[in-house]
Amino acid sequence: AQKVTQAQTEISVVEKEDVTLDCVYETRDTTYYLFWYKQPPSGELVFLIRRNSFDEQNEISGRYSWNFQKSTSSFNFTITASQVVDSAVYFCALTGGDSNYQLIWGAGTKLIIKP
């Protein structure tokens, strides 16, 4: 069975600090995809990144970076020099297999950036 665990329920940091959100997943599929979504206080779900299981390159997009490690089944998300606008709930999700398009979601991590 597939499972996504976000052990950090809530994180609070002061603006400009770096923060890492953890995501650990379980799957038996050899091909799978991992995602991060952001849900700001306004409530919409914003797609941030997709990572394929066969591509372990880390990715950086501005202040955001993602560390994918198959050896530890983790897909962690780091925000560098956090800003108040980064305050949101962040979800990690997993899907896999050619016939399986369903996303399995973690419970989310609420990130609070204090000014």
Place this chain on the structure above:
Amino acid sequence: NAGVTQTPKFRVLKTGQSMTLLCAQDMNHEYMYWYRQDPGMGLRLIHYSVGEGTTAKGEVPDGYNVSRLKKQNFLLGLESAAPSQTSVYFCASSGTGGRVDRWTQYFGPGTRLLVL
């Protein structure tokens, strides 16, 4: 290009009433999904569709029905609303492969439903 839209944005129902939530996408996506989100939880899949005229059950389908008569629309129905169905409902869609990113789901803004 509006992406994924949902109607209505907010609704209050009395127990036993029925309603239909409408989801529309203009990205020509084959796949569409209905999720519910309860406080402190991730999203749970209610039903999904892999193409026009097809639907399938997700993780929590009881009390809901769906229809996909047109490729761009996916309707979620509650025949007899219950307080346990108070939630935020999200619709999503994804492509079918090839040049289209079939794995990434794009979400609508959500519908807040309160059942009294």
